[in-house]
Amino acid sequence: MASDKPHQEGPHQEGPDRGLSGLPGGKPKYSAFALARQAMQYHQGWQRAWRDAQPQDEYDVVIIGGGGHGLATAYYLAAVHGVSRVAVVEKGWLGGGNTGRNTTIIRSNYLWDESAAIYEHALKLWEGMSQDLNFNVMFSQRGVLTIAHSEHELREMSRRVHAIRMNGIDSEILGPDEIKKFVPIINTDQTIRYPVMGGFLQKRGGTARHDAVAWGYARAADDLGVDIIQNCEVTGLRRNGRRIVGIETNRGFIKTRKVGCVVAGHSSVVAAMADIRLPVASRPLQALVSEPIKPILDTVIMSNAVHMYISQSDKGEMVLGAGVDKYNSYAQRGSFPVPEHMISAAVELFPVLSRLRMLRHWGGIVDTCPDASPIISKTDVEGLYFNCGWGTGGFKATPGSGHVFADLIANDRPNSIAAPYALDRFQTGLLIDEHGAAGVAH
């Protein structure tokens, strides 16, 4: 009988379960003993977490972009594939772009199999990341609850939940009463403009400390000999025919035969240096935090219909994210109507927030793709690889993205998780339309 057979494993289950145990983390090892020892020495003996590396003449692989994805790629190149000479070049400071600007939400509840494969791969890596890197990334599986505000949205949600569960990923539907019980501060009054009619919850979803992710990868990568070169802006990609031979930077030429480009909002700019065109549009994405308050929300709430998502940081700030701005921009600031719209929705759903003051508000530039799915691909230029198009939702994929991108660069061919994300899908038409799952929450 068919039921006797083992459950057909999806591609996401080829990946590791709960991190990649046995990977080298950074040294010296952080532990309770190290803390006690340092306490005796008035904490004078802590070493810097990574070197301030200067560019060398030549590397095996150069990663452009020192954000989470770029650092993760460099780390897995060194740790998994044994590539010894790797450099990460970053025009600003480490993790200073979208890695430090996102709202830190992690989940893997996407509709299509291809998405389930990569986001669930990432989620499993998140589950073991603090151990893998010997660095506390404060990964907190507090659950991600997506709310529906109409019958139709609820029906569409039900379809998505079934698709997610078919891929072996946890997801469950909640009614308004269950939501009220799960999130006591939410307004479930059915007379408001966008009433809470139901929702679905991924309990394994949650948040992580975004800066710590960059720092943890940087520290562990540095320990394996990866050079992290900050304040180093790429000004050109030098080619010999259709082969990459190096990168021009404001700190001189660096020779290399493999370049991995992970620059989010500036992907089109770097691609143009090699006469490559990408289907991405750079848009501002905005978020804000309130003044810190006592704990009132122990999960993540998202609403696609009203373009709002909210969580509470460990510091007590309410972290709110908005939808993407409607026009292209590289300005790292958005327009006012977008957060205004998001705040009005937040206050209706959570009246308790109405008298909170906002502390900070910022924008980052995200590279949105026509099908709301990323591009992890080789290019026409031999030795030049792109990992971009994560749009509004790249943070959650950081470890999975870095892991499969490192594999692509090391072997010069995509593995089964990365293969569907090749650039040629915009010629074949094999798109991975995730607008429903990726449209808002990040």
Next chain:
Amino acid sequence: MLLITCPYCGPRDESEFSCGGEAHIARPLAENSLTDAEFADYLFLRDNPKGLFLERWRHAAGCRRWFNMARDTVTHEIVEIYPMGSGPASKAGKAAHAASWRRDTAAEAAAKPAPRKPRAKKDKAS
């Protein structure tokens, strides 16, 4: 926050407008002759410059009419607003139009009607 001067209604708040993305993308007329890669230039690939960008806007909560705008994506400065069906008039706008990779694509070449062939003279004898 942009203050956009609708060519029909005057200066209005950004929230009244919707943005239609890159301007001057002509649909290829003879698309069957294009390869998939060439057609993708028209269908999916969009110019994404850091600097002056020619784009379409619509006064969605006003007169609902479309127009073109030349706007800087770094400073958000609106250099020029000009009507649909025409090209930019400013020097910077013209330069941006000419510099776009789209001008060299097969999709754009296929969007123009083929040059009219001189009509063959009819044979009077037939």
